[in-house]
Amino acid sequence: xxxxxxxxxxxxxxxxxxxxxxxxxxxxxxxxxxxxxxxxxxxxxxxxxxxxxxxxxxxxxxxxxxxxxxxxxxxxxxxxxxxxxxxxxxxxxxxxxxxxxxxxxxxxxxxxxxxxxxxxxxxxxxxxxxxxxxxxxxxxxxxxxxxxxxxxxxxxxxxxxxxxxxxxxxxxxxxxxxxxxxxxxxxxxxxxxxxxxxxxxxxxxxxxxxxxxxxxxxxxxxxxxxxxxxxxxxxxxxxxxxxxxxxxxxxxxxxxxxxxxxxxxxxxxxxxxxxxxxxxxxxxxxxxxxxxxxxxxxxxxxxxxxxxxxxxxxxxxxxxxxxxxxxxxxxxxxxxxxxxxxxxxxxxxxxxxxxxxxxxxxxxxxxxxxxxxxxxxxxxxxxxxxxxxxxxxxxxxxxxxxxxxxxxxxxxxxxxxxxxxxxxxxxxxxxxxxxxxxxxxxxxxxxxxxxxxxxxxxxxxxxxxxxxxxxxxxxxxxxxxxxxxxxxxxxxxxxxxxxxxxxxxxxxxxxxxxxxxxxxxxxxxxxxxxxxxxxxxxxxxxxxxxxxxxxxxxxxxxxxxxxxxxxxxxxxxxxxxxxxxxxxxxxxxxxxxxxxxxxxxxxxxxxxxxxxxxxxxxxxxxxxxxxxxxxxxxxxxxxxxxxxxxxxxxxxxxxxxxxxxxxxxxxxxxxxxxxxxxxxxxxxxxxxxxxxxxxxxxxxxxxxxxxxxxxxxxxxxxxxxxxxxxxxxxxxxxxxxxxxxxxxxxxxxxxxxxxxxxxxxxxxxxxxxxxxxxxxxxxxxxxxxxxxxxxxxxxxxxxxxxxxxxxxxxxxxxxxxxxxxxxx
Amino acid sequence: xxxxxxxxxxxxxxxxxxxxxxxxxxxxxxxxxxxxxxxxxxxxxxxxxxxxxxxxxxxxxxxxxxxxxxxxxxxxxxxxxxxxxxxxxxxxxxxxxxxxxxxxxxxxxxxxxxxxxxxxxxxxxxxxxxxxxxxxxxxxxxxxxxxxx
Numbered sequence: 001x002x003x004x005x006x007x008x009x010x011x012x013x014x015x016x017x018x019x020x021x022x023x024x025x026x027x028x029x030x031x032x033x034x035x036x037x038x039x040x041x042x043x044x045x046x047x048x049x050x051x052x053x054x055x056x057x058x059x060x061x062x063x064x065x066x067x068x069x070x071x072x073x074x075x076x077x078x079x080x081x082x083x084x085x086x087x088x089x090x091x092x093x094x095x096x097x098x099x100x101x102x103x104x105x106x107x108x109x110x111x112x113x114x115x116x117x118x119x120x121x122x123x124x125x126x127x128x129x130x131x132x133x134x135x136x137x138x139x140x141x142x143x144x145x146x147x148x149x150x151x152x153x154x155x156x157x158x159x160x161x162x163x164x165x166x167x168x169x170x171x172x173x174x175x176x177x178x179x180x181x182x183x184x185x186x187x188x189x190x191x192x193x194x195x196x197x198x199x200x201x202x203x204x205x206x207x208x209x210x211x212x213x214x215x216x217x218x219x220x221x222x223x224x225x226x227x228x229x230x231x232x233x234x235x236x237x238x239x240x241x242x243x244x245x246x247x248x249x250x251x252x253x254x255x256x257x258x259x260x261x262x263x264x265x266x267x268x269x270x271x272x273x274x275x276x277x278x279x280x281x282x283x284x285x286x287x288x289x290x291x292x293x294x295x296x297x298x299x300x301x302x303x304x305x306x307x308x309x310x311x312x313x314x315x316x317x318x319x320x321x322x323x324x325x326x327x328x329x330x331x332x333x334x335x336x337x338x339x340x341x342x343x344x345x346x347x348x349x350x351x352x353x354x355x356x357x358x359x360x361x362x363x364x365x366x367x368x369x370x371x372x373x374x375x376x377x378x379x380x381x382x383x384x385x386x387x388x389x390x391x392x393x394x395x396x397x398x399x400x401x402x403x404x405x406x407x408x409x410x411x412x413x414x415x416x417x418x419x420x421x422x423x424x425x426x427x428x429x430x431x432x433x434x435x436x437x438x439x440x441x442x443x444x445x446x447x448x449x450x451x452x453x454x455x456x457x458x459x460x461x462x463x464x465x466x467x468x469x470x471x472x473x474x475x476x477x478x479x480x481x482x483x484x485x486x487x488x489x490x491x492x493x494x495x496x497x498x499x500x501x502x503x504x505x506x507x508x509x510x511x512x513x514x515x516x517x518x519x520x521x522x523x524x525x526x527x528x529x530x531x532x533x534x535x536x537x538x539x540x541x542x543x544x545x546x547x548x549x550x551x552x553x554x555x556x557x558x559x560x561x562x563x564x565x566x567x568x569x570x571x572x573x574x575x576x577x578x579x580x581x582x583x584x585x586x587x588x589x590x591x592x593x594x595x596x597x598x599x600x601x602x603x604x605x606x607x608x609x610x611x612x613x614x615x616x617x618x619x620x621x622x623x624x625x626x627x628x629x630x631x632x633x634x635x636x637x638x639x640x641x642x643x644x645x646x647x648x649x650x651x652x653x654x655x656x657x658x659x660x661x662x663x664x665x666x667x668x669x670x671x672x673x674x675x676x677x678x679x680x681x682x683x684x685x686x687x688x689x690x691x692x693x694x695x696x697x698x699x700x701x702x703x704x705x706x707x708x709x710x711x712x713x714x715x716x717x718x719x720x721x722x723x724x725x726x727x728x729x730x731x732x733x734x735x736x737x738x739x740x741x742x743x744x745x746x747x748x749x750x751x752x753x754x755x756x757x758x759x760x761x762x763x764x765x766x767x768x769x770x771x772x773x774x775x776x777x778x779x780x781x782x783x784x785x786x787x788x789x790x791x792x793x794x795x796x797x798x799x800x801x802x803x804x805x806x807x808x809x810x811x812x813x814x815x816x817x818x819x820x821x822x823x824x
Numbered sequence: 825x826x827x828x829x830x831x832x833x834x835x836x837x838x839x840x841x842x843x844x845x846x847x848x849x850x851x852x853x854x855x856x857x858x859x860x861x862x863x864x865x866x867x868x869x870x871x872x873x874x875x876x877x878x879x880x881x882x883x884x885x886x887x888x889x890x891x892x893x894x895x896x897x898x899x900x901x902x903x904x905x906x907x908x909x910x911x912x913x914x915x916x917x918x919x920x921x922x923x924x925x926x927x928x929x930x931x932x933x934x935x936x937x938x939x940x941x942x943x944x945x946x947x948x949x950x951x952x953x954x955x956x957x958x959x960x961x962x963x964x965x966x967x968x969x970x971x972x973x
Contacts, residue, residue, distance in 0.1 A: 255841045706906035713855040
């Protein structure tokens with residue numbers, strides 16, 4: 001057989017030096033042609049190797065390409081495989097038997113593949129960034145795979161397996177690829193991941209913390225709301241409790257006081273009267289303490305409201321004076337009140353609260369003053385403001401120029417700091433308040449008492465603070481008075497201040513704003529002239545008085561009170577001047593009021609004075625009525641009338657503090673004019689009402705029969721003739737001019753036509769009278785159950801002349817009626 | 825006859841103390857004199873008639889549907905006015921509360937107040953009737969009535 005064959009030498013078999021001529025076989029397959037690169041295999045018998053022989057035989061039997069297992073090639077000693085094809089003599093059908101194929105074999109064709117260089121070349125073409133290690137295996141025998149290419153592998157690394165198909169179905173080849181280097185530790189990725197994780201954790205943590213904090217704060221807030229509500233409720237409950245308890249205590253207390261009043265009216269001996277009076281005093285003190293506590297509770301709950309009613313400040317001061325006159329006389333302290341002429345007659349405000357403040361301040365002064373004086377002054381703020389400069393020059397505040405001669409603390413310092421007086425305050429650029437309806441008053445209470453120790457001064461307006469534990473024991477009181485006063489002053493848009501020098505005295509000053517009840521354009525103007533005389537004592541109008549007093553301040557106070565009665569006053573400072581005024585003056589002097597200290601100075605001069613007075617009058621004026629002499633004393637007990645026992649005309653003693661009503665009574669008694677006696681205030685009113693109303697014809701308009709009857713009864717008691725009607729329409733009919741009525745009391749709330757409407761119609765009818773001679777303005781007073789400021793405005797708007805409360809209250813009735821009736 | 829006087833005084837004092845009457849009633853008593861010897865009784869009789877009418881009106885008005893609070897308030901105002909004029913202090917105070925409820929349009933409060941009002945009114949009326957009876961007895965016993973000074 002002359003076939004070309006290669007002789008694949010098995011790696012185990014090949015030893016180049018041991019090549020020998022082939023032994024004798026049946027068949028030979030020598031290589032006759034080879035490429036130059038493998039020329040060394042020429043004439044090697046391919047069938048000589050065991051495996052190669054099998055390979056060749058398989059090739060010729062199957063007619064397909066057959067691969068050997070990898071082995072070390074001749075000469076190069078590198079791993080490789082040989083692909084063998086059988087070449088046939090003729091075309092064989094595909095279903096030819098192996099024998100046929102063997103018979104038809106002509107030769108063989110073989111290809112040598114060096115795996116290593118082949119794979120390397122392939123890999124070079126596929127070069128990637130990472131160094132890839134490739135292992136190629138012949139895995140025909142699954143348990144024993146023959147490595148064809150690649151270095152030894154440590155088996156646990158990750159590798160990728162690819163199957164190779166060289167076209168020989170008998171053989172299987174695999175390629176394992178792996179990275180040469182272990183993947184570097186992914187520092188960046190890990191770091192980033194960890195970083196992100198950490199950040200996420202942190203963010204989550206922050207979120208969580210925020211949410212839990214918000215939840216906690218909300219919970220706290222809810223809790224606080226509940227607690228706050230509870231605290232508020234507790235506060236309200238406390239105030240209510242205080243108010244209720246005080247109220248409950250007040251009712252039986254009033255019962256007790258009422259009973260004691262009635263007891264006083266029964267027959268009692270002196271001792272019993274004394275006991276009752278003491279009990280009354282204690283009861284009144286208790287009631288006033290309860291009222292203070294109630295006020296404090298009201299202030300704390302903000303429930304204090306100020307009234308707005310008409311009131312006369314001078315009569316309020318008279319009332320307050322009478323409260324304290326006994327006490328001051330008992331202590332020998334001179335008590336005086338001065339209201340400036342520029343303060344209007346009537347103001348609108350809360351008289352009760354105003355009185356409360358003054359009473360509190362004066363009460364304090366009385367408590368702590370044993371000598372000297374207590375001097376209350378009321379001015380317009382503008383007066384004081386403008387007189388600041390004047391005062392600096394004129395009256396130096398040294399001892400001689402005070403009321404009693406005792407030194408006082410400088411009152412100016414108590415109000416200098418007030419906002420109202422600063423240049424930015426409302427008065428700083430003050431032009432004129434005559435167009436303004438608001439009146440600002442400044443009230444000063446000056447005393448010559450013990451003063452307030454410097455360390456207690458800052459806390460003086462704090463509630464419940466007393467100047468020392470001994471004080472409350474000595475003087476009583478709860479210490480709330482000043483703090484309540486401060487609140488009330490604040491409600492009146494004012495300020496309160498004080499100055500106090502220990503051992504010298506204290507001066508408390510406050511301002512308050514009221515509304516002027518009689519501005520110039522009011523129709524009540526007809527009654528408003530400056531220095532309008534006190535209505536009850538117009539019988540003194542036109543008289544002249546002489547006041548002999550060396551102290552100018554005290555003399556001014558006396559002048560103020562006397563002027564209220566309509567009497568002209570002149571002031572001189574000693575008896576000699578007085579005598580010359582009476583003898584030389586043009587007008588006749590009706591009364592001479594001499595201060596006690598002047599009278600007591602020298603009894604001989606005094607009796608000389610008295611004698612000369614009588615003589616002078618008899619000679620010059622020929623009137624035959626000598627001026628009446630009055631001595632002004634602080635307390636009746638201290639006056640010694642004995643010094644003038646020789647004198648026939650004993651002068652009348654007038655006890656200070658001066659009050660218009662009491663002064664009028666004394667004058668009346670002494671001069672034989674008007675009523676005799678010195679009646680109590682209420683009876684005085686009653687008698688005066690009789691004077692005003694007796695003989696007058698009055699119309700009462702009220703839809704309620706009970707009210708009508710009661711009102712009619714009250715007016716009839718004062719001597720008036722009364723006609724009653726029950727509706728506004730009837731009233732208009734009755735009051736169509738001409739009519740005989742002198743006044744009308746009109747209820748406001750009536751069905752069909754209310755009091756305002758009726759009054760308006762009546763005024764229309766009055767004004768429509770053509771003949772001015774016949775013009776009549778009927779005084780119409782409103783009767784109202786609720787007295788409010790709105791009522792006052794409404795009343796004046798529709799033409800009413802005033803209002804009284806229902807049921808009548810004697811003092812108020814008197815005040816209103818006296819506006820248009822004179823005493824008959 | 826002193827015990828009659830004492831009884832009268834005690835009863836009168838009690839009425840003042842318990843707040844049924846206030847100072848206005850004393851004023852009424854002061855208005856009574858020889859020219860009008862029965863002034864107080866006349867006025868109080870008028871008051872009783874008036875009050876009973878008003879109480880009836882208020883009670884009927886509260887039963888209406890819908891309730892006319894304005895009208896009831898007007899009645900209460902009238903009642904308050906007359907009570908104030910005669911010194912019926914407790915009645916007057918209840919009227920005040922009644923008006924507040926009317927303003928607030930609180931039906932339950934009004935009903936309660938009306939009951940209270942009726943109660944106070946009948947208490948007052950009985951007490952006053954007793955007072956007048958005592959006064960009459962004293963008069964028939966030939967003495968003049970001792971009134972509070």
